């Protein structure tokens with residue numbers, strides 16, 4: 001039996017790129033169903049770029065500062081990703097909002113990771129807001145991107161308990177540890193077409209097995 005060709009993914013970063021690194025590391029395993037084809041940053045000084053270069057993955061910088069409008073920037077991004085033959089875009093700390101045109105053009109193929117249990121705590125400074133709210137659990141979410149900010153259909157979540165002594169740094173680190181497990185798992189399932197987006201809802205293949213540790217249905 002011949003296996004299906006691997007899906008090609010791009011990781012979009014703006015900084016450290018530790019989630020991107022976790023995707024690249026997972027993709028080195030022969031049984032992973034996606035392969036990296038591009039790491040793209042809107043910032044030339046993003047530390048994650050050198051991580052990708054060391055891993056032998058092509059990198060590209062498209063600075064938003066070189067474009068007069070969000071529409072022009074997103075059109076160039078769209079063209080670049082399509083030219084690279086990208087099937088799935090993984091946002092990995094890519095700190096930019098997209099135009100509706102871009103989101104529509106990649107619906108079902110554009111995924112993001114966020115360091116909270118969405119729909120709680122969207123936006124920025126998430127871990128501090130989580131601590132300020134006094135909730136006892138937090139976590140991370142991988143979701144399909146829609147036109148809103150951190151609002152798209154949820155693919156998978158991992159729960160992280162909050163310690164009474166946690167501060168922003170300690171909670172962020174504990175959540176990040178789960179992000180690095182959740183994101184590769186979600187990408188692999190999408191690449192295998194075990195999870196997909198249909199009419200605005202996340203659908204799961206009937207032979208899908210529950211993974212209790214990551215709270216995936």
Ligand code: GAR
Pocket residue numbers: 013014015016017018019020048092093094113114115123126150176179
């Ligand atoms: C991660 O915690 C990711 O969840 C968050 O930025 C960090 C990037 O770290 N993303 C968002 O807040 C998106 N709304 P990384 O560059 O080391 O992957």
